[in-house]
Amino acid sequence: MEFDEIVIETDRLNFPALAAGDGPVVVCWHGFPDHPATFGPLAERLVAAGRRVVAPFLRGHHPATAADLTYAGGITFAADAAAVAAVLDPAGVDMIGHDIGAGAVARLAAAWPERLRRGITMAVPPPASIPALRGDPAQLKRFFYIWLFQVRGVAERILETNRELVDYLWSTWSPGLDPGEHRARVHALYSDPAVLANTLRLYRANIDMSLHDPELAHLMAKTEAPAPIPLLVLAGADDGCLAPSTFADAESGLAPDSRVEILDGAGHFMHLDRPDAVAELALEWFEKP
Numbered sequence: 018m019e020f021d022e023i024v025i026e027t028d029r030l031n032f033p034a035l036a037a038g039d040g041p042v043v044v045c046w047h048g049f050p051d052h053p054a055t056f057g058p059l060a061e062r063l064v065a066a067g068r069r070v071v072a073p074f075l076r077g078h079h080p081a082t083a084a085d086l087t088y089a090g091g092i093t094f095a096a097d098a099a100a101v102a103a104v105l106d107p108a109g110v111d112m113i114g115h116d117i118g119a120g121a122v123a124r125l126a127a128a129w130p131e132r133l134r135r136g137i138t139m140a141v142p143p144p145a146s147i148p149a150l151r152g153d154p155a156q157l158k159r160f161f162y163i164w165l166f167q168v169r170g171v172a173e174r175i176l177e178t179n180r181e182l183v184d185y186l187w188s189t190w191s192p193g194l195d196p197g198e199h200r201a202r203v204h205a206l207y208s209d210p211a212v213l214a215n216t217l218r219l220y221r222a223n224i225d226m227s228l229h230d231p232e233l234a235h236l237m238a239k240t241e242a243p244a245p246i247p248l249l250v251l252a253g254a255d256d257g258c259l260a261p262s263t264f265a266d267a268e269s270g271l272a273p274d275s276r277v278e279i280l281d282g283a284g285h286f287m288h289l290d291r292p293d294a295v296a297e298l299a300l301e302w303f304e305k306p
Contacts, residue, residue: 018057018064024081025073027100033081034073038064042105043303045072046098048116048140049216050183051286052202059113059288062296068111068303073101075117077215078206086215089222090229091117091144092240095124102132109134111303115288116140117219126244128236135303137249139295140256140285142263145243145270156263162186166220176213180204189257191284199289247274249302253283253290276302 020035035053037060045056053072060070076097077086086093098121102110111134114122119138126136127144141147162182166172175182183203187196196203207213222228229237248271252264267277278298283290 018054018061020054020057020060020072023071025071025101025104027097027104029097029100030076030082030085032073032076032097032101033079034071036069036071038067038069040067040069041303042069042071042110043299044098044101044105044110044112045070046094046112046114046118046121047072047075047078048114048118049219050186050203050207051116052199052206054202055196055199055286055289056113056115058292059295059299062292063299066296066300071101071105075121077219078212080209080211083209083211083215086218088228088230088233089215089219090226090233091120091124091222092128092233092237093230094118094121095128095240096230096233096236098122098125099129099132102129111135111137113137113139113299116285120144123244123248124240126246126248127242128239130244130246133246135249135305136244136246137251137299137302139251139287140253140259142252142259142267143243143248143250143270144241146266146268147270153263156260159258159260163220163223166217167224172217173213176207176217177210180207183207186258187286191253191286191290192255192257194284194286194290196286196289243270244272247272247276249298250275250277251287251295251298252277252279253285253287254279254281255283255290256285256287258285
């Protein structure tokens with residue numbers, strides 16, 4: 018997929034992004050360890066259906082914004098997504114979030130529902146159902162990288178020394194997937210020391226509340242609660258990061274008329290594993306009245 022490189026100027030930050038196509042906008046937010054370009058196969062199908070796809074870099078995940086991640090809590094990325102949506106279409110946009118991006122979309126739907134026309138989250142349950150995961154030893158084991166990232170000095174050393182951990186995550190999260198050209202993109206992105214530091218800061222914000230923006234703290238009760246509007250939640254049957262069983266209680270964190278779909282033959286990076294199936298589900302969801 019050939020993307021144009023654009024900058025979305027908002028009242029929070031100027032966001033570098035990849036864009037393609039014409040028509041109603043679909044904003045796609047990436048996660049870790051990932052790059053907006055991996056939305057390419059999905060974007061190709063959405064563009065063919067008459068959509069414009071815009072895939073921004075998360076705050077702090079591009080050289081132009083590497084110095085702009087003072088606060089790294091999930092609410093920061095949700096506020097960013099709301100700001101981008103307001104610029105692209107004040108009436109609300111369709112939005113897809115994967116991994117970290119899924120959290121941003123779900124929290125946006127909860128605190129700024131007017132900015133979202135239709136929302137899809139991939140590979141991560143809604144925030145309101147995530148606490149249930151903490152009692153699952155098998156899932157805690159899959160989250161070893163989150164605990165590793167809390168260890169200052171050790172995490173930096175491991176990620177700076179080589180890229181084997183990133184390759185391991187990809188190979189275990191989407192078994193059998195060949196990332197092809199995206200492997201080099203992902204490695205290049207996280208070889209930037211500033212981006213790497215921001216990624217660790219983001220994961221440390223899961224535990225360290227001093228990394229949460231105090232100016233957004235009043236919205237936290239909303240962002241961690243079920244959104245008032247329906248969402249489509251997609252999970253991969255072969256996901257090695259978050260097993261399908263972790264989505265068993267997902268509906269408890271969703272508004273009525275939401276859907277949870279488990280995709281056979283898909284892992285964590287389902288937009289690369291099964292782009293046809295994801296595109297079909299996305300377009301069907303976006304076309305609902």
